[in-house]
Amino acid sequence: MIQSHEDFEIALEEAAGLLADHPAEGTPSQERLLSLMRDIAAYRPAIIVKEDEPASESERLSQRLAEFQKSLPRHLSTHWHSMIGGDLRSAQ
Numbered sequence: 001m002i003q004s005h006e007d008f009e010i011a012l013e014e015a016a017g018l019l020a021d022h023p024a025e026g027t028p029s030q031e032r033l034l035s036l037m038r039d040i041a042a043y044r045p046a047i048i049v050k051e052d053e054p055a056s057e058s059e060r061l062s063q064r065l066a067e068f069q070k071s072l073p074r075h076l077s078t079h080w081h082s083m084i085g086g087d088l089r090s091a092q
Contacts, residue, residue, distance in 0.1 A: 002043040
């Protein structure tokens with residue numbers, strides 16, 4: 001199990017090495033690679049923000065985007081509508 005960023009980097013390097021060797025199916029190398037890939041996918045770094053520390057720029061942007069999306073009319077707030085500018089069926 002990966003517990004730190006350092007463990008994560010080590011796992012990535014080991015997985016890259018195993019991938020380069022093209023391990024055969026059912027071998028210990030393939031089992032190790034699969035285990036590493038599961039651990040890498042499951043790793044979630046812990047981010048600690050001090051109470052007196054201002055929110056990061058990305059957090060502020062994310063909050064502003066969420067607030068903006070709430071202000072949009074319902075028909076413009078879905079994923080596809082915002083990408084294509086509306087309902088294609090209404091243009092027919």
